[in-house]
Ligand SMILES: Cc1cc2nc3c(=O)[nH]c(=O)nc-3n(C[C@H](O)[C@H](O)[C@H](O)COP(=O)(O)OP(=O)(O)OC[C@H]3O[C@@H](n4cnc5c(N)ncnc54)[C@H](O)[C@@H]3O)c2cc1C
């Protein structure tokens with residue numbers, strides 16, 4: 001039987017939606033018994049949220065002032081001390097999980113699997129490589145613990161309505177002090193979060209300036225959409241780095257993705273493969289984005305986008 | 314600090330559209346252009362800048378791979394690295410083994426800082442730096458967008474999902490480079506000539522004794538499910554109609 005420990009991602013007060021998607025992956029393994037661990041300074045609010053998620057057997061809390069900010073080198077030894085009871089340890093494949101899970105795996109002396117996109121039994125998985133150009137099937141050894149990150153865009157969050165028991169556990173490990181949190185600048189925005197938004201409007205290099213990105217924001221606001229961007233737009237500082245979509249940015253799966261003035265480089269496309277409907281607006285009819293777009297329109301964005309925003313009323 | 318160690322992985326160039334071999338046994342790499350992993354070029358550029366600003370005496374590049382990786386190490390030397398190490402093996406080992414080999418190199422070289430790429434664009438693992446830090450028992454600062462070294466500590470700005478995070482780490486430490494850390498310099502012809510005379514030492518993987526790790530076996534390779542080309546619309550009203558049709562607006 002698979003006993004799976006899922007590492008909760010949170011900001012101290014709210015559970016990140018990535019956790020419910022990671023649990024969905026774990027729940028796809030037959031006979032999975034799933035515990036969620038919340039490592040925090042004060043875990044109560046986050047644990048209460050996690051306890052509502054379906055498929056969860058227990059929520060474990062590990063409270064320690066050192067857990068206020070998620071530093072991989074601090075969290076990893078605590079996770080390792082719990083891992084003995086489990087056959088699998090899963091985290092989300094985002095900057096939180098990518099930072100943390102390899103550290104956990106190395107301390108356990110095993111390899112780690114990145115970006116699980118499907119499970120085929122308890123030790124067989126598929127994952128994308130080469131920016132999603134190739135899908136590889138993997139067989140993990142049955143006699144050692146599986147440490148993995150889950151490609152959250154491949155999974156729908158599990159439902160709520162559960163009331164799993166919450167248990168406080170104490171771990172007795174020495175925590176390093178060589179790594180210290182200094183600060184965080186979150187981009188404050190009232191728009192829906194890029195990673196969970198059901199609609200996303202994204203702009204590319206063609207926007208030409210930060211000011212012109214207002215066209216993207218106006219359309220996004222009409223649609224109640226999150227805002228994304230290509231690497232070229234981020235590098236040119238039209239938009240902050242947390243809007244980058246793609247191989248090295250965010251992997252997303254909204255119902256609707258509108259790519260505006262984005263050519264559709266392979267590194268960008270890998271970030272939107274699982275989108276429901278892709279709309280592309282580009283003046284070059286040969287742009288590779290049209291090869292994957294469900295609805296394409298050739299033309300000048302500076303004309304089309306204001307017209308579309310206007311027409312949405 | 315005395316020394317910075319930088320990892321350079323030889324990978325299929327990012328412009329190549331890779332294909333699965335017809336029998337599904339792997340990825341077609343015959344006759345394909347190979348390059349330094351783009352993130353590793355950024356890692357090396359950063360190390361060179363730290364050295365040029367007087368923050369280090371030597372930059373050493375290391376690659377684990379076949380003897381063909383000499384090419385990428387020579388490019389690294391042409392960019393400005395002082396010395397290169399090639400840990401030779403027939404096939405690229407798994408990540409945990411790579412991290413253990415890098416630890417052996419770290420123990421020999423005693424660098425004050427190790428800079429790796431945040432991920433290799435072939436396997437897209439994004440694990441090696443974190444594993445090395447864990448095995449070494451030293452700090453890790455992944456996805457670095459800015460690095461400031463002051464005495465025995467480094468302040469690192471990290472690109473995380475919610476925005477930017479700053480952490481401070483004691484040295485020695487492992488840092489992994491993100492895209493916006495810097496823009497790597499171009500290699501000039503005279504530098505390529507000069508690089509031919511710089512030392513490149515080969516070490517057999519077996520001589521480092523990294524031990525066995527539980528290996529994850531790759532059982533099959535396949536192309537992804539392709540998205541189909543959809544419809545083209547002529548004007549905004551047709552676009553809106555198509556969206557309404559799908560119930561999206
Ligand atoms: C290691 C590595 C990782 C990378 N990771 C990512 C990643 O995560 N995400 C990412 O996005 N990229 C990534 N890239 C970069 C990627 O290869 C492309 O360079 C980038 O996506 C291009 O951005 P773009 O489409 O905005 O710009 P361009 O390719 O320059 O495309 C601009 C498009 O706008 C169109 N256009 C111009 N003017 C107009 C107009 N007035 N109206 C309509 N259309 C117009 C043009 O026809 C063109 O198609 C990565 C690259 C490397 C090497």
Ligand SMILES: Nc1ncnc2c1ncn2[C@@H]1O[C@H](COP(=O)(O)O)[C@@H](O)[C@H]1O
Nearest residue numbers: 320321377429430432433438439440441
């Ligand atoms: N075979 C290798 N040789 C040298 N450096 C490597 C090798 N494999 C990984 N690295 C380093 O580790 C980083 C992350 O790789 P990965 O964890 O495989 O995505 C790369 O960007 C390199 O800096």
